[in-house]
Amino acid sequence: MPRAGSAIQSNPDAVLAASLAATDALAATGAGRADAALLFAVGRDLDVERAGAAAREALGTRVVTIVVGHAVAAGASENEDGPAVAVLALCGVEATTFRVAGTSGVEEAIGPEVEALLGRSTIETDLVVVFADPLGIDATRLAGALADLQPATVVGAGAALDAAGRPQLAIAERAVRSGACGLVLALDAPAHVAVSQGCRPITDPFTVTRVEGNWLLELDGKPALDVYCEIAREPLAADLRQAAARLLVTIPLRACRRGDAGDAWVARRVAGFAPERRAFALPEPLRVGTLLRFALRDADLAREDLSRALARVVGPVSAGLYLSSSARGRALFQHPGLESALVASALAPAPLAGLFGSFEIAPLAGSLQHLAHAGILVTI
Numbered sequence: 401m402p403r404a405g406s407a408i409q410s411n412p413d414a415v416l417a418a419s420l421a422a423t424d425a426l427a428a429t430g431a432g433r434a435d436a437a438l439l440f441a442v443g444r445d446l447d448v449e450r451a452g453a454a455a456r457e458a459l460g461t462r463v464v465t466i467v468v469g470h471a472v473a474a475g476a477s478e479n480e481d482g483p484a485v486a487v488l489a490l491c492g493v494e495a496t497t498f499r500v501a502g503t504s505g506v507e508e509a510i511g512p513e514v515e516a517l518l519g520r521s522t523i524e525t526d527l528v529v530v531f532a533d534p535l536g537i538d539a540t541r542l543a544g545a546l547a548d549l550q551p552a553t554v555v556g557a558g559a560a561l562d563a564a565g566r567p568q569l570a571i572a573e574r575a576v577r578s579g580a581c582g583l584v585l586a587l588d589a590p591a592h593v594a595v596s597q598g599c600r601p602i603t604d605p606f607t608v609t610r611v612e613g614n615w616l617l618e619l620d621g622k623p624a625l626d627v628y629c630e631i632a633r634e635p636l637a638a639d640l641r642q643a644a645a646r647l648l649v650t651i652p653l654r655a656c657r658r659g660d661a662g663d664a665w666v667a668r669r670v671a672g673f674a675p676e677r678r679a680f681a682l683p684e685p686l687r688v689g690t691l692l693r694f695a696l697r698d699a700d701l702a703r704e705d706l707s708r709a710l711a712r713v714v715g716p717v718s719a720g721l722y723l724s725s726s727a728r729g730r731a732l733f734q735h736p737g738l739e740s741a742l743v744a745s746a747l748a749p750a751p752l753a754g755l756f757g758s759f760e761i762a763p764l765a766g767s768l769q770h771l772a773h774a775g776i777l778v779t780i
Contacts, residue, residue, distance in 0.1 A: 433460030443482030623678030
C-alpha cells in the first residue's frame with residue numbers, strides 16, 4: 401500500500417506556504433522523497449508556477465499537480481480565505497502527470513493523451529484525477545469524454561472561477577492555460593469513490609410533458625413553474641433565486657417506473673426561470689417522458705447524506721482525496737471546517753487533503769457524471 405501524508409499551511413507568502421506544506425506532508429510519510437503529490441491552493445493572485453516549483457523542490461518529485469480552488473483542506477482544517485496551500489504527498493506508487501492546454505477539443509483530447517503517456521490502455525486499478533479550467537471546459541462534455549478512460553476509476557473537479565484570468569492549474573512549475581491537467585496513479589487495488597450529493601428527493605416522480613430545449617414547460621400537463629412553486633411553498637416560492645439554491649431537480653440515471661423512487665439519480669440546480677412562460681430551465685435538455693423528482697438541499701440533509709456516504713467507505717485506507725463544491729463548506733454548513741472534520745474523522749488515521757472547486761465529476765451507477773453541490777471522497 402502507498403504511504404501518504406497531508407498538511408496545510410497558511411501564509412501571506414503563498415510560495416512559502418507551498419514549500420512548508422509540502423515539507424510537512426512529506427515528513428508525515430516518513431520517506432525522503434515523494435513519488436507524487438497533489439497541491440491545492442486558495443488565494444487571489446496566487447502564482448501557480450512559483451508555488452509548484454517550491455513544492456517540487458521540497459517533495460523531490462516533478463509529479464505534482466497544482467490547482468487553485470475556492471477553499472482547501474487537509475485533515476480537519478479548512479481554509480477559504482487564503483493564501484493557503486494543502487498538500488497530499490504519496491510514496492510507493494507509480495504516477496504519471498498529464499496536461500492538455502487550449503480552448504477547443506480539450507475534453508476529447510484528455511483520454512488519448514493519458515493513454516499515450518502510459519503507453520497502454522487504462523485498467524481497473526488505475527486512478528485518473530482530472531482538474532479543469534471551468535472557463536475553458538464544458539463540464540458535462542468532459543464527463544462524457546472521460547468515460548473512455550474506464551475501467552479506470554475517474555474523478556475530476558473544476559478549479560476556482562477567477563475573473564482575473566490568472567492560470568489556475570499547473571504541473572510542477574508549468575502552468576496550464578484554458579485546459580486541464582491531472583495525474584494517473586497505478587494502484588495495487590481499485591480506488592473507492594463515495595459520493596454525497598447533499599440533498600434528498602422529497603416528491604414522487606413527475607413526467608415531462610412539454611419541453612423546449614433546456615426549458616421545461618409542463619410537468620404532468622401543468623405549467624412547470626407552477627409545479628415548482630407549489631413544491632417550494634412560501635417564502636421560497638416568492639424568491640426564485642433563493643429557491644434555486646435549495647430546491648433542486650433530480651434526474652434518474654436509468655429508467656424507472658412512475659412511483660418507483662429509484663436509487664440512482666443526479667441532482668441539477670435550476671438554471672433559469674421564465675415567469676411569463678411559467679417555465680424553468682435546467683443545465684441540460686430533457687426529453688418528453690423523462691421522469692424527474694424535486695429534492696431539498698439544506699445543511700441538515702447534506703450532513704445526513706454525507707454521513708451515509710462516509711459509512712460506505714471500506715478499509716484499510718492509505719489516503720483520502722476529497723473534492724467538494726464551493727457551495728458546500730462554510731456556505732452550507734455555517735461552521736468553518738465542519739465538512740472536512742466529518743470526512744477526516746471517518747478516515748482517521750489516514751491523511752486527507754481536499755479542494756472546494758467549481759464542479760465535480762464522479763462515477764454514479766456505472767457512468768461518469770458532472771455534479772453540482774457534491775462531495776466526492778476518493779480513498780486509496
